[in-house]
Amino acid sequence: MFTDYLAVMLVNMEAGLALLGHYLFVNPAKDQRKSWAAGFFAVGLLGLATSLPMVLTWPLPGGFNVAYEEPALFLSIAFLASAVTLVFEWEPYIPAIYGFFGAI
Numbered sequence: 001m002f003t004d005y006l007a008v009m010l011v012n013m014e015a016g017l018a019l020l021g022h023y024l025f026v027n028p029a030k031d032q033r034k035s036w037a038a039g040f041f042a043v044g045l046l047g048l049a050t051s052l053p054m055v056l057t058w059p060l061p062g063g064f065n066v067a068y069e070e071p072a073l074f075l076s077i078a079f080l081a082s083a084v085t086l087v088f089e090w091e092p093y094i095p096a097i098y099g100f101f102g103a104i
Contacts (some may be wrong), residue, residue, distance in 0.1 A: 005050035006064075009072045012050065016043035016079055033086050041083035047076030074102050 011067040019039045028036065051072035058065060 005054060006039075009054075009068065010049045012043055013072060013075060016027030016040075016047070016075065019043060022078065030089065033092075034089060037083045037086035040086060042078045044076045044083055047072055047079065051076055060100045065091060070103075075099070078102065 019036075023036055051069055054069045055065070055073055078095055078099040081098065082092055085092045085095055
C-alpha cells in the first residue's frame with residue numbers, strides 16, 4: 001500500500017526549523033535549555049516515524065527520495081540528538097556540527 005507522508009514531513013521540518021530559529025534567536029541560558037528538549041524531541045520523533053518507513057520502502061518516484069526522504073531522516077536524527085543533549089544539559093555543539101556537515 002502506497003502511503004505518502006510527504007506533507008506531514010514537510011510541515012514537521014518547517015516546525016522544526018521555526019523552533020530551531022527561535023531557540024537560536026532567544027539563546028536561552030544553560031539552566032533554561034532543558035525546557036526546549038520536548039519540542040526538539042517531538043520534531044525528531046515525528047520525522048523519524050514518517051521518514052524511516054519511506055526510506056525503507058522507497059515509495060516516491062525518481063529523485064524525490066534524495067530530495068525529501070533522506071534529508072528528513074537526517075534532520076530527524078539531528079533533532080533527536082539535540083533533544084538528548086538538552087535533557088542531559090550538555091553543550092549542543094556536537095549535534096550542531098553534525099547538522100552543519102549534513103547541510104553542506
